[in-house]
Amino acid sequence: MKGVRLGLLDLVVDCGNKKKFVRIEQYFQIQDYALWDIIENENSFVPVTQTTTAEGGVITTTISSPVTAKEKIKKKNDVKARSMLLMTLPNEHLMTFNQYKCPKSLFAAIETRFGGNEAIKKTQKTHLKKMYENFSAPSIESIDSIFNRIQKIVSQLAVLGEFISQEDINLKFLRSLPSEWNTHVVVWRNKPDLDIMSIDDIYNNFKIIEKEVKVTASSNSSSQNMAFMSSPSTNSTNEVYTAYGVSTAS
Structure with a gap:
């Protein structure tokens, strides 16, 4: 390891009495492929968001939790994969990357910032x-x-x-x-x-x-249309236009 400069997309892992560095994706593939599957294919638990409006206009948003054993495993792997990715970052970058709640989007952001x-x-x-x-x-x-x-x-x-x-x-x-x-x-x-x-x-x-x-905008639009439809004609009913464009009283 001496003289080797590690990138932020690399991890240092123990190999008996030696240490070596591997790419993050290699580490996940070798150690726990289920985590890499979440990162690569976004095969993770997807919560369902429901919004309800009660009397008085109070809006309540609820997010479903994992119910089945399969959903619970996916949720657990989501948290683990995201945590491990965040652990690869220096402290000064945690605030920037913590906004990414999905492991796949987090990994893509890390690659964008530190890869290439x-x-x-x-x-x-x-x-x-x-x-x-x-x-x-x-x-x-x-x-x-x-x-x-x-x-x-x-x-x-x-x-x-x-x-x-x-x-x-x-x-x-x-x-x-x-x-x-x-x-x-x-x-x-x-x-x-x-x-x-x-x-x-x-x-x-x-x-x-x-x-x-939106209701107010729709109402205003309807009022304007009604006003336009009911506006008086600019042509007087007692005028007749000749072929030369000159009006004469009937």
């Missing part, structure tokens, strides 16, 4: 920065899709060591929302703690009032 050469990483970073700068959303895109897209770009940039201020992320999200959200966007853009507020907090608050916003 610097030229590839620089190209990826430049591309993602351009995507963030030009980020926009069509008027028909849902708030969920907008939130997920911007979160993905920000997360990938963080993995590559490019961090964006929380205030900038929040403003980018607010500015990209459809016009039906304008009233609420103005309120949130002027909040004094926008620079420390999590984008998740903004998203969750907007999700609570999403139904109300």
Whole structure:
């Protein structure tokens, strides 16, 4: 091992009186293939999320737990695989990578950050920065899709060591929302703690009032259509247009 520089995708393992380094994927394949199957094929427990709305508009979200023996084993392996991947990282990187709850996405993020050469990483970073700068959303895109897209770009940039201020992320999200959200966007853009507020907090608050916003937007649209349909004709009924475009009283 002397003189050998280990990468963050390598692990040091005991082999009797000797030590050797192996790639993470090799280690999982040799020691516990079930864990590698989860990382490679995402063969893991998938919880079901259910959202219910009670009287008074209170929204409750519940996430199912593993029930069968097979589901419990998958859940256990999920936790183990993710924990082992996090253990390969230096402490200063744990905060960045801890956001990845799925072992497969966590491993992909580690490979993106620490695998490949610097030229590839620089190209990826430049591309993602351009995507963030030009980020926009069509008027028909849902708030969920907008939130997920911007979160993905920000997360990938963080993995590559490019961090964006929380205030900038929040403003980018607010500015990209459809016009039906304008009233609420103005309120949130002027909040004094926008620079420390999590984008998740903004998203969750907007999700609570999403139904109300859509109902209001639909009502306004219907009112405008009715007003247009009932507006008086610009042509007077007592005018007759001649072939020369000159009107004469009947």
